[in-house]
Amino acid sequence: MPTFTLAVPVTAELEIRKSRFIAHAIPVADRDAAIEMLRGLREAHPGATHVCWALLAGGQSGMSDDGEPSGTAGRPILEVLRHHDLDGVLAAVVRYYGGVKLGAGGLVRAYTDAIASALQGATRIERIAQAQLAIEIGYPDEARVRRWIEQEGVELLESHYGMSVRLHMRMPATMCDAARDALTDLTQGRAGFPD
Structure with missing residues (x-):
């Protein structure tokens, strides 16, 4: 079964109950490249409350809730990547907290919707080992x-x-x-x- 990566980075922004969720899906070669991209996102968004992410890259997977309740951000983002048969992709969502708590279910939905909307119009290309x-x-x-x-x-x-x-x-x-x-x-x- 073929796996796919993205032709180019994609982004989308959602506002949910005053919180801003800025989703980025970025094609990467490996974990080192993904860590470098995350560093860049944190530098670009110094006021962000959280930068949650998931990575699928040829067995170099990973995820982080970055301070959100366990299982409410990294895992949902990872599941969206898997659903799209993606590999060699870093998906990160930058959150600016708007003062209204969303609860665990609300957070899972928010992170899932943010990354799914970024991937909606994305051009996928077959990833060749x-x-x-x-x-x-x-x-x-x-x-x-x-x-x-x-x-x-x-x-x-x-x-x-x-x-x-x-x-x-x-x-x-x-x-x-x-x-x-x-x-x-x-x-x-x-x-x-x-x-």
Whole structure:
């Protein structure tokens, strides 16, 4: 079953009984990127009462009620992400307290509605698992391999030059076996694939 991420960040704002709920759904690569985004949201909203969030990112899930009663914010946000089959997404809701208590049920509804409304018009794109592949080649094969990388739309992460050339690439995980075969053929068996 495919999972999806968001094409671009989306946001929505709701006012519920004088409290402002500003929902953000942001595509992220991993937990570190999500933590960085949360830091940015807290800096952008220094007067906010709570910044509650949930993350689904390839097994790096997490959530926080950020001071709201346990289970009233992070879990409902996480459930909305799951309902939309999303992965690689940080969902955060910034709350400015308006002076009227909503109660546990009201909070669950408010956080659920806020993130659901942000996702309502969101463009989802299929999330394709990525893998890294390193290749070790002689200098005479480098131009051919670089041309292959460019033609296949593979991302070149880094290059190391020593007695040989080592190139590190990122590509869809499903492409790795075919890439090894193609590069072995291209270099007439001279390519090595270190771990």
